[in-house]
Amino acid sequence: MASTGAVPENANEHCPGPESEAAGRAEGCAGCPNQEICASQAAGPDPDLGVVAERLRDVRHRVLILSGKGGVGKSTFTGQLAFALADDESVEVGAVDIDICGPSLPHIMGCAGDEVHRAADGWSPVYVRDNLGVMSIGFMLPSDEAAVIWRGPKKNGMIKQFLRDVEWGRLDYLLVDTPPGTSDEHLSIVQLLKGSITGAIVVTTPQEVALQDVRKEIDFCRKAGVPILGVVENMSGFVCPSCHGESRIFYPTTGGAKALCAELGLPLLGSIPLDPRIGRACDFGSSFLDTCADSPAAQAYAGIVAEIRRRVEGTV
Template identity: 60%
Template sequence: MADVPSDAPEHCPGTQSESAGKVSACQGCPNQSICSSGAARGPDPGIELVRKRLESVKHKILVLSGKGGVGKSTFTSLLARGLAAADSDRNVAILDIDICGPSIPRVMGVLGEQVHQSGSGWSPVYVEDNLSVMSIGFLLSSPDDAIIWRGPKKNGMIRQFLSEVDWGALDYLVIDTPPGTSDEHLSAAQYLLNAGLTGAVILTTPHEVALLDVRKEIDFCRKVSIPVLGVVENMAAFVCPKCKTETAIFPANTGGGSKMAMELGVPFLGSLPLDPRLARSCDEGTNFLTDVQDSPTTVAFNKLLKDVVEACEESRSS
């Protein structure tokens, strides 16, 4: 992939491109003469920096979905909390690369915390002794600040997070992503595939509008060689907290996530029902898995968690 400098014009072809410094978009760029001479071409040094930084991270998991609003950040928080709670000796971290919509700090209950710099890099924010978080949300002066960045600057931020955060020795690094298959996803693939990416968990909801976009996400994973650990169907049904009656909010008219996974030949990890108490827990930044242990969502998630761990171990050994 072409490496685009942070101060590049909007349509920069990238320093690795054969047309670097030679197209109309390069006119007026201070790097034009260097690019056109070929001196800027070569492997991205960030790839090796990321590989070295993540050598002590056993499993690296991307949480993906082509569709927005399917609960990626919520699932990321549940996955990280569940992994950390299952074994106190297991070290887990979340990296939020949803640059324009960083919701992980609020969901994890650390909104307003600040990142500190040390000689070994940025120190992540700790939720528990064995659970830490890094997000651009910690670098903003206010949670209401909009991040209005083009692709190259977002990509540079992701590279910094992966190469300059002092994660320490981790068993799991869970990476929350924005919807789609664009800049942030390409950057994650570029750096993580060379650092031993375990694979991706792909989220969907049961209705066809979501499934259409999720099919594209699975195709993206295949095209860039990201292993698919499995598909999770989120918000499969609404569960009344009082009477426990289930109602299909998003009807699976075409068979839902399980049928899609079967058709595309990827594992189906399970379905999670929708509990309104989970939304409240995310708003308050509390641990739903320990606070509402009798919820059908908690019961279903605990079973799914075992399947995710098994998928990670199988991917690592293959």
């Protein structure tokens, strides 16, 4: 009987994980949309892995920002985290945007329209501060409206170039902004940074429709061997800038990120309330913590950044 192409109900349950020798070949892989890329990676080590490792030898911490769900503010969080870390002038920060079809970091970080320059040792990141460099395909597009219509192998090749061909130099943090889901880009970055990922930060909003996808992202991390630093709940409420009263916009019908973390044994890094000025800061490419330091959202960001540093730098 010919295959219908449907994903078996137990496929996810029996997924061997992308790092397994059986990846793409196990019974549970049948019908999975990532079957081909998993099988190709399991066929043998990528000959460029050593080159990537050498290029990133002076990068201390590699942190993935994941969401599972689109529209939860993952790229916004990545950009503001990068700005916050770079506020300490002794800390060198890099941010790489591997959302190939929807690059937004250049705009969020105020460097849209800049160009990537080729140096003697490879591409040079675009620097928004002396200690903060950014790399994104957005710098290479002819216009903001230009669509990237690529299949998986070409996207994976570009991600490899961001790591292999960019002269990152010495970094304390390399933040990786990923697209929603658990697909080509995620498999590529895990494979290319094999065994050297410091951890992942998972961003969600309080409602169950987002938490469902976050559970899938957490399952991906565990199967791929990616440590999870913790969960950030974004848009957890709206704090009125005048009366400071708080209203729930996205109601946590199942308990939100707090209940999720208790269920799955993960740390909740913090909750960030809605503040329209966050969107304004992203539109103008500025640091929200610098421009609105007294807001509840900025204070929440500061607490989360401090907790991330505490965990990443090994003080827990």
